[in-house]
Amino acid sequence: MSFIDWIILLGTLAFIVGFGIYKTRGNKSVADYLKGGNQANWWTIGLSVMATQASAITFLSTPGQAFHSGMGFVQFYFGLPIAMVIICLVFIPLYHKLKVFTAYEYLESRFDLKTRTLTAIFFLIQRGLAAGITIFAPSIILSAVLGWNLIYLNVIIGILVVVYTVSGGTKAVSITQKQQMAVIFGGMFIAFLLILNLLPLDVGFGNAVEIAGVNDKMKVLDFSFDLNNRYTVWTGLIGGTFLMLSYFGTDQSQVQRYLSGKSVRESQMGMIMNGLLKVPMQFFILFIGIMVFVFYQFSSSPLNFNPAAEADVLNSEFAAEYLDLQAEKEILEKDKETLHLQFIDANEGAKEALAVQLRELNTEEVALRDRAKELIRSANPQAETNDKDYVFIHFILNNLPIGLIGLLLAAILSAAMSSTASELNALGSTTAIDLYKRNRPGRDDKHYLNMSKWFTLLWGIIAILVACVANLFENLIELVNIIGSIFYGNILGVFLLAFFIKFVKSQATFIAAIITQIIVVVIWYLDKIDFINLPYLWLNAIGCILVMGIAAILQSSTSHSKQ
Template sequence: MRLNIFTLIFVFQLIVSGVYGNNEYLKFSSLPELIPNSGQSIQPGLAGPYTGVDNGVLIVAGGANFPDKLPWEGGAKKYYDEIFILDRSGEEEYIWKRMEEKLPFASGYGGAVSTPHGLLCFGGNTSNECVSESWFIRFLPGKGNVEIKPGPKLPASLTNFAFAKVKNTLFVAGGLLSLNASAQNVFLSLDLSDSNPENWKWETLSGWNGEARAFAVTAAQSNGVADCFYLFSGRNIKSNGEVDILYDAHVYDPSLQKWEVISDGNNQKFPVMAGTAFSIGASTIVFASGADGELMKKQMRIEKRISQLQENKDTDELKTYQNQLLNHLQNHPGFGKKITGFNTLTNKTTEIAHLPGTGQVTTAAVLWNNEFIIPTGEIRPGVRTPNILKISIQKDTRHLNWLDVVVIALYFLVLSWMGYFFSKRQKNTNDYFKGGGRIPWWAAGLSIFGTALSAITFMAIPAKTFTTDWSYFMLNMTIFLVAPIIILLFIPFYRKLNVTTAYEYLENRFNLTIRLIASLSFIIYQVGRMGVVLFLPSIALNVVTGIDIFVCIALMGIVSLVYTMLGGIEAVIWTDVMQVIVLLGGAILSLVLIIFKIDGGFQSIVETAAENHKFNVFDLTLSLKQPTVWVMLLGGIFANITTYGTDQTMVQRYLTTKTQKEANQSVWTNAILTIPATLIFFFVGTALFAFYQSFPGELNPTFQNNDAIFPWYVASQLPAGISGLLIAGIFAAAMSSLSSSMNSAATTYSTDIHFRFGWSKTTNQLKLARIATLVVGISGTLFAFMMATMNIQSLWDEFQKVLGLVIGSLGGVFLLGLLSKKANSKGALTGMIISFGVQILVAGYQPVHLIVYSATGVISCFIAGWGASWLFRGKK
């Protein structure tokens, strides 16, 4: 018990030291100004340079400016072919260098993206024509210079286009085919995945459903399902010379090869022409600059009037308008300081920061050393800047009140006390693994419910319905189709055989090898599952308190491990009962508070969700690659058979009740609870979507993973004490699964391996069981550390992959043994091997949705095992 108290004090100190608030998402600073071009004493700045990063240095090449006089003073525009690199010799020491090597053309206003073969520069224009060529700029660190190599040629000469790289594909949209020509609806792609760039070929795709444009703004960002190409604003230069400023927005989904209109430019405007944009977090696009076109329109009206007066030779009025134009250009305020964030899930914009100076347009935002660099560019019509702006992303956290800390600390204290209380009842392994048969059916049912849903429910499902829709609803409902199978087929076998683990049956039915393979697969799966359920709440705690995510994982792993080691399955089940109450109570309370916060309440939430197609449940498309109703039914049935029929965490609950009838009742308790729980947690995500549509400024744009959306609401919107209670609910969501995984995996190792082979006969079996729990708990915690270093967009998806790929064949083996008298050990082993190979192919080629992975594992194992059993006829 002393260890528990020490742990709680440590947790309390870390929570208190970690809480702080930060409302500034972006931090601004400057790098050394761009040095002058050859033969010049000053650098006025460059518009339209090719910018990017290669081998750790920032590259700025080409571009244009007015070196002598401003354009209204009669200055001539000059294009350059010089290449500059910004290198960092120390932590804060940056040095500009002008390279001896030159671009193939003195040009600018093209595109540039980083590739493994160098910075790929493409298109643009010289002083008199557009460019179709492309080339690689490769920085050679050992030599300190660059080399230039040709790249794939564009299908046509193109300039002033927008571009972005989505994963390994470069997309180009709009632009001009020749100077002073009309804008185009050109849309091109270039696959960069081939290791040999000589094989790269540009492809012409269908354009968006909207006006042609140049000087548009683009960014790559996720729409909640897939990474997409976003296209905003721009201007359409018509054949008569008139300019139409555009304020619309479009998105292209490469996985579906489909364009959609985000805004027609009327109800929601994007005044960001010629600006810069970059993506942060899981679903935010930041517009760091851009022109709304209003001052440009004013300038064009004055210039048009001047042209008319020149034709009419009205010198008096002409002079007046010429003075107006000069005054307009000299006193232009610049391209604004406001930075706007656009959320790709809610499709809402909000102001998130202000620039220290005026916005820089006709340049690009470049990611360098996890910071965004906006080099040089244009700050007013005809006026450039040599400034290099650096933007650092600041993760936001929210204060935890002292009352929240007390609530969380008390919660940990209660869990630790329960482990200590039940430890006094653990006399042998029957108590430790089966609870001595003392568990009532309703407690076992609640424990099954908490183990099956827990962290995946509390955080990942609201995140899924927030980002997408209710397509996954039918997945949970399949438990009603599977419950009768579990009650009629599986439970009678386990109760009759009086087994401790489900895998003892496999040795009785087949042989020891099959039992060991199944046991080891289950243990591996549980370690992976522990990683997921540890990582989820650790994200939440990191977001709301700022405590390091690795510290969060370690603390949760330690506390769960302590009470699970002490109290065995009884502590696990009774803490599950308490945690299910906190789990559902916290979700209901959050839902009520969201409803009261939004104008119009429940009706407004429903209307907003319906307008945005959030209630899509039955997608009847005949496809196994999209989350259709067929995928949900097929995947859900086989996933639940595998989980409830062969997963030791579930089977162990069936064995803790006094009778088979009570075991059956525990299964129905879980199934019945699934209905209100699914409705509650699915609607929480939908309500959060409606809330952040109403209050877009409250949404944190720096999230790296949308699974943190619910805890962010809890920490940022709820009053003191209630926040602590619901954060405790997040811990409850994780620990109910975590403790079950620890105990069941330890049970499996002890019974199926250690005790089965009679190892360490002199060692007390209860002590050995606790040591096994310790080893499993530490392994799961270490796996969570590994997950924390990976870029995982959706933990729900990762959990489904683990479920399907690791234990998909187990369901097939059990069904083979239960349903076929002809099945034998050689056939079962063959089925498992073939199923494992099928699963590798499925994971590699992804012919079906990840939820169907369990079905492919079960079906392939059953069919292959049944067929092989006929070939290897022998003893049944």
């Protein structure tokens, strides 16, 4: 990185942290600290909600997901608009009416303290792990690509977030997220324009889309019921709706964003804004990955985008075999480039034959990459061969001009900070309100304000520690969603019982929630060891349906036994 890139990167991050501290100094009450004094406008809420969900993982992993697998991942978000409507009609009015600080307060009034505490603990476990991953994700990738020390990166990112989150609370999170989203969107849009500019002169935008299509990257919709496919219209609409309802309706990191709204209407408009913009935003980020794929049809790309993995094999006894694969790939790349240029100029009749040849070459390239992964694993069984998370950062560092590298890295780290700040803010408030204040009532407001800050700091330290001991596996954006899916369905089911199934009481709900969580973890483990085959998104629906069904059965059996 050049000196100019460093100036842009450090200057951007310093401005965001300093601005957040300056604008939110002097919180005087728990309400100011945890709900921002209920001063947030709808666009602040909308941007804050989007920034909370759009972590660095989104901007690092999603383009790589599209590079390898195409546009199908966008189906994951198809349930989001449906969830936004339900949340606006049911969740937001109820939360505002009860004037709660956290979502879990409501569960005590409907059920009892132990049910409230259990759901809060479920949230703290999954969100505490996720907070560590949102720090770890950019750290391990930047560490591998730039050679920076991984532990130092985890600590630096964590400390930057903790400083303004602890000092300013919810308002600091919301204010800084507006600046962070500006950096993120600005950086991604510039990257998109530069990718198009870097394509050969005779390859226009329409040609690029056509090339992506002929390489099977533009397939958005999959209506199949194949359980081997994680992303279909049905998993998005059904499993995705349950996940989004759980995340936006019961996860305190999101609930806290719209609890800070001036009114019910402002909160609802902010969530509708998220519902309208989130799917197009994810489509755009995936499309950037598709354009990176098109770029590499005319430029050389590594056999594996993870430089640490390549270094392992090139420094081993398998180096000669790996270099032979690279030589094969270079020949294949020249053939693909020639065919793509012929494809652009060909008539419709000739294009079909060329398309068949291009698909055959793609199959050969995938085989070469798979053989490269085998060599890497032979050289180092612990090496991370799944390189989806490294594709976009490789493109940035090797192809963007001086200055824009710093801007894109600032965008990635801003995303990490925005998401982590929301998580720490929510973890601190849930611990302070649902666990500490509820079990140690009677103290003055200043005491609970100070404890909220201390708990936020504590969770910041825990998140940094989780980041420092985490291990990268699969695709990071999938990892975060897998962790959420294990817990979210159960939590959502408890809330739906509270909202709509009035005959079910606290004891049945509490027992059902524990049984359901055990079953969901077992199902996930059986899928992980390939004993069964179930896309993780279905865990949300299964958890929700299970807890509601078990609770209803337990309540009915209890009622009958008393008669």
